[in-house]
Amino acid sequence: xxxxxxxxxxxxxxxxxxxxxxxxxxxxxxxxxxxxxxxxxxxxxxxxxxxxxxxxxxxxxxxxxxxxxxxxxxxxxxxxxxxxxxxxxxxxxxxxxxxxxxxxxxxxxxxxxxxxxxxxxxxxxxxxxxxxxxxxxxxxxxxxxxxxxxxxxxxxxxxxxxxxxxxxxxxxxxxxxxxxxxxxxxxxxxxxxxxxxxxxxxxxxxxxxxxxxxxxxxxxxxxxxxxxxxxxxxxxxxxxxxxxxxxxxxxxxxxxxxxxxxxxxxxxxxxxxxxxxxxxxxxxxxxxxxxxxxxxxxxxx
Amino acid sequence: xxxxxxxxxxxxxxxxxxxxxxxxxxxxxxxxxxxxxxxxxxxxxxxxxxxxxxxxxxxxxxxxxxxxxxxxxxxxxxxxxxxxxxxxxxxxxxxxxxxxxxxxxxxxxxxxxxxxxxxxxxxxxxxxxxxxxxxxxxxxxxxxxxxxxxxxxxxxxxxxxxxxxxxxxxxxxxxxxxxxxxxxxxxxxxxxxxxxxxxxxxxxxxxxxxxxxxxxxxxxxxxxxxxxxxxxxxxxxxxxxxxxxxxxxxxxxxxxxxxxxxxxxxxxxxxxxxxxxxxxxxxxxxxxxxxxxxxxxxxxxxxxxxxxxxxxxxxxxx
Amino acid sequence: xxxxxxxxxxxxxxxxxxxxxxxxxxxxxxxxxxxxxxxxxxxxxxxxxxxxxxxxxxxxxxxxxxxxxxxxxxxxxxxxxxxxxxxxxxxxxxxxxxxxxxxxxxxxxxxxxxxxxxxxxxxxxxxxxxxxxxxxxxxxxxxxxxxxxxxxxxxxxxxxxxxxxxxxxxxxxxxxxxxxxxxxxxxxxxxxxxxxxxxxxxxxxxxxxxxxxxxxxxxxxxxxxxxxxxxxxxxxxxxxxxxxxxxxxxxxxxxxxxxxxxxxxxxxxxxxxxxxxxxxxxxxxxxxxxxxxxxxxxxxxxxxxxxxxxxxxxxxxxxxxxxxxxxxxx
Numbered sequence: 001x002x003x004x005x006x007x008x009x010x011x012x013x014x015x016x017x018x019x020x021x022x023x024x025x026x027x028x029x030x031x032x033x034x035x036x037x038x039x040x041x042x043x044x045x046x047x048x049x050x051x052x053x054x055x056x057x058x059x060x061x062x063x064x065x066x067x068x069x070x071x072x073x074x075x076x077x078x079x080x081x082x083x084x085x086x087x088x089x090x091x092x093x094x095x096x097x098x099x100x101x102x103x104x105x106x107x108x109x110x111x112x113x114x115x116x117x118x119x120x121x122x123x124x125x126x127x128x129x130x131x132x133x134x135x136x137x138x139x140x141x142x143x144x145x146x147x148x149x150x151x152x153x154x155x156x157x158x159x160x161x162x163x164x165x166x167x168x169x170x171x172x173x174x175x176x177x178x179x180x181x182x183x184x185x186x187x188x189x190x191x192x193x194x195x196x197x198x199x200x201x202x203x204x205x206x207x208x209x210x211x212x213x214x215x216x217x218x219x220x221x222x223x224x225x226x227x228x229x230x231x232x233x234x235x236x237x238x239x240x241x242x243x244x245x246x247x248x249x250x251x252x253x254x255x256x257x258x259x260x261x262x263x264x265x266x267x268x269x270x271x272x273x274x275x276x277x278x279x280x281x282x283x284x285x286x287x288x289x290x291x292x293x294x295x296x297x298x299x300x301x
Numbered sequence: 302x303x304x305x306x307x308x309x310x311x312x313x314x315x316x317x318x319x320x321x322x323x324x325x326x327x328x329x330x331x332x333x334x335x336x337x338x339x340x341x342x343x344x345x346x347x348x349x350x351x352x353x354x355x356x357x358x359x360x361x362x363x364x365x366x367x368x369x370x371x372x373x374x375x376x377x378x379x380x381x382x383x384x385x386x387x388x389x390x391x392x393x394x395x396x397x398x399x400x401x402x403x404x405x406x407x408x409x410x411x412x413x414x415x416x417x418x419x420x421x422x423x424x425x426x427x428x429x430x431x432x433x434x435x436x437x438x439x440x441x442x443x444x445x446x447x448x449x450x451x452x453x454x455x456x457x458x459x460x461x462x463x464x465x466x467x468x469x470x471x472x473x474x475x476x477x478x479x480x481x482x483x484x485x486x487x488x489x490x491x492x493x494x495x496x497x498x499x500x501x502x503x504x505x506x507x508x509x510x511x512x513x514x515x516x517x518x519x520x521x522x523x524x525x526x527x528x529x530x531x532x533x534x535x536x537x538x539x540x541x542x543x544x545x546x547x548x549x550x551x552x553x554x555x556x557x558x559x560x561x562x563x564x565x566x567x568x569x570x571x572x573x574x575x576x577x578x579x580x581x582x583x584x585x586x587x588x589x590x591x592x593x594x595x596x597x598x599x600x601x602x603x604x605x606x607x608x609x610x611x612x613x614x615x616x617x618x619x
Numbered sequence: 620x621x622x623x624x625x626x627x628x629x630x631x632x633x634x635x636x637x638x639x640x641x642x643x644x645x646x647x648x649x650x651x652x653x654x655x656x657x658x659x660x661x662x663x664x665x666x667x668x669x670x671x672x673x674x675x676x677x678x679x680x681x682x683x684x685x686x687x688x689x690x691x692x693x694x695x696x697x698x699x700x701x702x703x704x705x706x707x708x709x710x711x712x713x714x715x716x717x718x719x720x721x722x723x724x725x726x727x728x729x730x731x732x733x734x735x736x737x738x739x740x741x742x743x744x745x746x747x748x749x750x751x752x753x754x755x756x757x758x759x760x761x762x763x764x765x766x767x768x769x770x771x772x773x774x775x776x777x778x779x780x781x782x783x784x785x786x787x788x789x790x791x792x793x794x795x796x797x798x799x800x801x802x803x804x805x806x807x808x809x810x811x812x813x814x815x816x817x818x819x820x821x822x823x824x825x826x827x828x829x830x831x832x833x834x835x836x837x838x839x840x841x842x843x844x845x846x847x848x849x850x851x852x853x854x855x856x857x858x859x860x861x862x863x864x865x866x867x868x869x870x871x872x873x874x875x876x877x878x879x880x881x882x883x884x885x886x887x888x889x890x891x892x893x894x895x896x897x898x899x900x901x902x903x904x905x906x907x908x909x910x911x912x913x914x915x916x917x918x919x920x921x922x923x924x925x926x927x928x929x930x931x932x933x934x935x936x937x938x939x940x941x942x943x944x945x946x947x948x949x
Contacts (some may be wrong), residue, residue, distance in 0.1 A: 008357065033636075034443075041397035138312075142595040142602075144557030147575065154579040157329055226445065234448050235561055239576060255449055258565075261458050268458075272451035279446035516723040522676055523718075524738050524789065525711030528702055533736075540726045607649040614728055 037288020043281030115175025123183030132216030182214035216293035403570035413498030422505020444499025470566030549605030629687035660850035721782035732770030769794030859937035
């Protein structure tokens with residue numbers, strides 16, 4: 001702005017120069033101010049606790065076969081009934097939480113690291129590097145995520161590690177795109193020019209200036225991505241390329257239960273409810289984080 | 302505008318080329334003898350080494366990787382997508398019978414999602430805070446969490462197995478009997494569009510609210526324009542810009558979803574074909590099928606990009 | 620001179636999660652036909668909110684017009700529903716407003732032509748052909764070159780100054796009785812500023828429109844306004860004829876403002892520019908006494924003890940809200 005009447009008529013932001021610590025407090029305050037975000041947080045906390053303390057919470061060991069009690073309907077003894085091998089459904093769901101969490105965090109971590117690095121490099125160096133990386137990402141996006149994961153999981157075989165790999169690759173494009181967009185918009189800013197004028201090197205620039213600014217978007221997308229991975233993993237397990245039996249996986253349980261739906265509907269239906277609750281929790285946390293960290297992301301994320 | 306479209310087209314072609322390379326490489330990463338791309342594992346084990354060597358020559362496996370890639374592409378462009386290892390039929394033929402079915406269901410789902418998603422989103426934004434907004438938003442939040450295949454099972458349990466209102470699936474061509482066709486399509490289409498309707502509702506609502514708080518809407522009010530005109534002419538067009546992006550993403554998601562839904566509802570489409578082929582190691586189909594899906598996705602993304610230009614003049618006139 | 624708009628005791632409060640913000644807390648002003656008045660004050664003093672309140676453009680949660688009246692054409696505007704038919708037929712047609720940010724105040728997806736003609740079609744019932752022709756005339760009159768071909772252009776194809784001119788053209792298209800210009804020159808460079816202000820004055824003379832200029836820049840209103848209101852922390856602290864305010868400022872805030880503006884003809888060293896000390900007030904939980912007290916160099920014990928002073932006249936239309944006779948202290 002220009003020839004205005006002296007500095008005394010500056011905006012009221014003067015009284016609001018916030019130190020970094022109270023910024024954290026503000027985020028916490030806004031986040032927990034939103035009811036739905038709190039609900040999400042509680043659900044996820046519950047999930048994590050269940051996963052960690054599964055052996056203490058579950059009424060039965062998840063792989064205990066009891067051929068006398070196959071496909072029992074829900075009862076006092078077995079709250080959700082049993083499956084075709086007499087295993088307690090509720091316990092399997094509780095242990096399934098472990099599988100879901102490990103895969104969710106594993107795949108997300110992988111896609112975040114790979115994707116963010118790719119996006120950062122593309123945006124930072126621009127030019128031909130940007131084109132190559134972005135076209136590669138476009139190619140990945142041209143094949144539906146589930147299909148990519150399915151192909152990779154089939155090629156590599158099932159099992160937790162391969163599922164994490166497959167889903168991680170499937171989600172890379174989302175993170176790469178997001179990071180690239182964020183980095184590009186940060187690059188526009190003048191403080192990047194001044195940092196460079198001060199002689200700041202490339203790596204430092206990337207990690208000191210760009211990444212912190214992209215952080216809010218990263219966190220939000222990663223949180224929601226956790227939910228997406230769980231849904232995808234369920235799909236993979238349903239088709240039989242996910243976690244291998246006898247490890248309990250929610251998607252696999254639905255696939256088993258599908259055949260026996262008339263005998264014990266709880267077998268097929270309850271894992272779905274579990275999935276929904278978890279994904280809901282992650283989504284609501286994601287929404288809450290977005291509003292708390294940077295509401296401007298509303299339109300983009 | 303034309304320059305913009307041409308640029309997008311060229312990009313699309315480049316992306317497709319990259320997809321072919323990725324698919325090609327993925328197949329080459331298979332553990333074991335590369336011959337299993339062309340013949341079944343059991344045959345590999347059965348045949349004599351001489352026979353295997355013959356076959357390798359026949360399928361060009363002695364050539365360098367780039368050469369193999371080029372001949373493969375050459376074949377595809379000539380319409381030869383290979384022969385199914387398991388089913389023995391021409392892959393091109395198989396795909397041509399399955400793809401239209403998937404597109405039938407997919408297009409219906411896409412239209413349903415777009416229509417309902419956008420309308421619900423607009424209504425929620427306009428009636429923000431009122432009970433209808435709360436209810437629909439909650440439903441939308443739930444809609445994006447429900448695994449489509451699980452909903453499929455649930456619906457099948459309810460409406461087919463228990464209430465006997467709807468058939469358990471299968472496909473009836475619309476040309477045969479429109480009524481039957483639609484009846485058996487209700488549940489699959491519902492499952493395929495569930496996530497998209499919910500996602501679009503959320504995105505539209507959020508975009509509308511974002512636009513409504515903009516300065517130019519305040520200007521519109523200050524001009525004395527009436528609410529209806531402000532919404533229809535000034536708000537919605539702006540709100541559609543971010544929504545179009547999400548809409549474009551739904552094509553890929555619907556295709557992905559069709560792998561599961563077609564399997565559950567026993568629909569003879571591309572999705573089920575791909576799932577079965579992956580299991581039976583019928584890599585000829587997997588290769589070509591993935592490519593075909595990618596082509597459809599790229600084309601629809603192109604359509605989305607072009608419509609972007611229509612909605613946002615800043616893109617059109619740079 | 621007939622009074623066009625008479626606002627009395629306007630109070631607009633905002634409910635925020637940090638408390639109740641009394642953005643406008645008892646503001647009264649009036650404007651006559653063919654008059655230019657200035658509403659001056661720093662950012663956050665409530666001047667924009669006052670104007671938006673009169674136009675009923677305040678978003679109702681979290682804001683609310685708590686009390687007051689705005690009599691225009693015999694009717695109290697504040698009694699109308701903000702989205703109602705009556706208010707809509709007044710906005711644009713009788714009272715028009717232009718805003719600070721020309722970049723974001725025009726709809727990016729509609730052509731300039733469309734954004735101009737829709738007013739004409741709505742308020743003046745023109746058919747689309749006549750409206751187009753009239754739009755071209757209007758754009759020409761504000762100095763947009765090649766107006767006819769520009770009808771199909773989009774806002775992003777114009778520069779900031781051009782956009783502001785377009786906004787002026789649109790605002791005046793239906794010959795409103797009052798034009799409210801909210802910080803019309805803040806977002807443009809100096810040269811454009813001067814051009815826009817000249818333009819506005821021309822228009823006022825030509826069209827018989829009264830003009831309210833809202834600004835934080837005293838220099839802008841000095842040349843053009845006949846009367847000035849000075850606002851601080853949601854209230855009017857001084858008002859009077861333009862010359863009186865400049866030559867004979869009474870309120871410590873006004874005095875402070877003038878002390879830090881360079882005057883034409885001065886050279887460096889003639890006079891020290893003295894900024895007003897302290898920070899702008901926090902409008903939540905305001906104390907009962909004078910809000911300017913923390914920054915005032917004239918204050919007495921009375922100022923601390925008594926509630927915020929009422930405006931009182933000191934002669935010839937000059938009103939001030941202060942307990943101290945600043946003339947004496949000089």
